Amino acid sequence: MSDPAADDAKRIEKLYEFGERLNESKDKSQNVEDYQGIIDAAKSSIKAKQLAAQLIPRFFKFFPDLRDAAVECLVDLLEEEDLAVRVQAIRGLPLFCKDTPEYIPKIVYLLVQLLAAEDFVERDAVHKALMSLLRQDVKASLSALFGRIANVDEPSADDLIREKILNYMKDKVFPIKAELLKPQEEMERHITDLIKKCLEDVTGAEFRMFMDFLKSLTIFGDKAPPERMKELVGLIEAQADLDAQFTVSDTDHIDRLISCLFMAIPFFVRGASSSKFFNYLNKEVLPLFDELPEERKLDLLKALAEISPYTMPQDSRQTLPSIVQLLKKYMPRRKTGEEMNFTYVECLLYAFHHLAHKAPNATNSLCGYKIVTGQPSDRLGEDFSEHYKDFTERLTTVEELTRATMKKLTQGMAGHNKAMSAAKTDEEKNTIVRLSS
Template sequence: MADASGDANDIEKLYEYGERLNEAKDKSQNVDDYKNIIASATSTSIKARQLAAQLIPRFFKFFPGLSGTAVDAHLDLCEAEELGIRVQAIRGLPLFCKDTPEHISKIVDILAQLLIAEENVERDAVHKALLSLLRQDVKASLTALFKHIESVDEPIADDNRERTLIFIRDKVFPIKSELLKPQEQMERHITDLIKKSLQDVTGAEFKMFMDFLKGLSIFGDKAPTERVQELIEIIEGQADLDAQFDVSDGDHIDRLISCLYMALPFFLRGASSSKFLNYLNKNIIPVFDQLPEERKVDLLKNLAESSPYSTPQDSRQILPSVVQLLKKYMPLRKTGEEMNFTYVECLLFTFHHLAHKAPNATNSLCGYKIVTGQPSDRLGEDFSEFYKDFTERKPKSRMPQQVCVRAITFWQLHSHFIQNHLHLLEIRELTYPGKKRSKLWRHQLMQLGHLKVFLTEGEVVHGAADKVEGGVDVVVEGDFGKEC
């Protein structure tokens, strides 16, 4: 009974302190009342401490001289054993900043540390408090929040970093249009914060940040090329293209391939692929055989998809390396070696696009004479051996006609490739038979229009593509019981 009576007495006194402060015209004169409220944070009464958690932030602004003492007492309440007291104290934290915004950074820092709370109701209170402060001052709040996702070493800090990332991903990013105002200024600010936070992130975290950044209006579809290039530079930094390459570093290889894939849409929008291509040419292609088998195809696919966006200068530099890989994986017929069709498709696609950008480089590399009118065409020199070596590299197998046609359709995946490299299969004739051929075949070739096929002897055959039932119908004729 004595304890109950004491609790009731503590609560009654708190109400008295609160009423006098409410009624006072100059509240700063009632310093003792506020000190008594602060002291109640250590009361043995649970209800008294819950009431103190409401009153301390309510009158905080009137007593700047007691600000440190008041905040410390309130933080003790945030760490109380009783869940009800903790939740009440957390809900009161944004009130410290309502009329004294200079405290926002400190309170956000405190709330970010409380994100590791295990109880759902407590964590929900932290989320609501943080969102309240973000809406009050988004710039200061974001700055304080992002400090918790920088590189950390201690396990508890690492847990806090993870919870902060989850909060930003699930609560902040979805309402970016509401929070980031004025738009351009705040989008730039959060971009700078994200850049500073990328020193030590996982692949999933980096993708999350990049997905967010490319959704900002400053990097949208109408953004100038220099803005798109800024995103590429972020990706280049994550790929660590300035580092010495170590073929045994699997993490760097995975990161490089993932970043190159992530960069592809930005190459399409005009950003430079030079740094990636030059790094691949200098460090990766020379040791391609030593790469993990499961990553080789991914690398070649990404290289192929990057090739249409290369500059003439980059194309000229990387072409020799691509040709050497082609010769390795598209062996001479007489060797009897098996061909890796996936590797070859990627490399031929890459070769075509690079050669298109630097046509006068092909003569000295593989004997293809493309006249540009420049001295670098080297038309007076004999590269016939290179041409013979290159054109004799083709699939070797004995297949029935139906299977062979399917194999040839493999080479038809890109219309540009068909028009320029179909000769590698030594196709002698193209005909247009009409209805009996498969719709799939017609569909694959319907966009070709006018076919220009270079036969192995160098003869050029022109054929106007007939329209047959909505598509071009092309059939390869020949003795498919022989090598094809």
């Protein structure tokens, strides 16, 4: 009757013999039987599997005819119940690519499947294995990683794998970009192109993550030429879907549009054109402003105000009529007893100021403000006094309402402070704060 422990010891001893002969051989490609013996031993005991997982990658490059069998052997070990075996197999996978870089896509494919491993030790081994590949060949490894983001074989696993890869990118790869992306300009351009392909199908959070990363690259840094800013704004324009017909019921599109407007501002500041956004707002969104959900109106006006300093004269001239119409809606001509939406008016007046500054000769026909530029569009020979009277009356009403509101606020604060001073306990103070809020 055979002794299992003794049999295992013999297998381990045999494995060491295979390894020693391969180490000593001057022409290792002749030791096919030894390498095949190592592969076969990986189907036996746990200790043999661990040792085989170390030896198989070490001599992988010398046996082209056994490469597929060797890779499949380690893949089988990835599914072992024993953690130590799985971890050793994971550590061995990048070694396949050391002298045979054509295996990088396949090994990356295998490793990303394991990013969702529950055991920390196993997951850490996967992270290190991927980093080893990135340090070995960053271009091929990044291409494979981004390729996996866009192509997942099993739709049910799509979200999980995508999330794990993106988290790995964000937590492990992006922070050491200066170390990995060399030569710098070539590799920054390469990863930019890879990200662009991914942006065709991303969530809002993923888009922001990628844009934050792109902004951090040297090719888009402070010394980057204007065309680079235009490139980034182009990505934001695509995400905002500015070629789509605007529908007020599509709240997702509204949120995306507003988010993209704010995201694009730093690039407008650095010289990128805001024309496409302004044209879309003017033609598609502002005419339907009254129909927008109330909670989106203020965000849109804030975004409009923020980007208004960075318009071109032609865009300003085209957008001003819509701004004036909204001002007339929200700036009452006379006091009516109804509350005015001060924040709406503030945003609109701010936008009006900047747009009018860019297109001064447009104000005469819109609100009667005559600014002579010497151009026919000044329309100095026409009478717009009624427009002027209407607009100035509204501004006067806004001023009066503002003063009255400020007085009320001042009195309210004085009363609040007096009550807080008179309060003797924390409970009384908390009650005052609660009633004031």
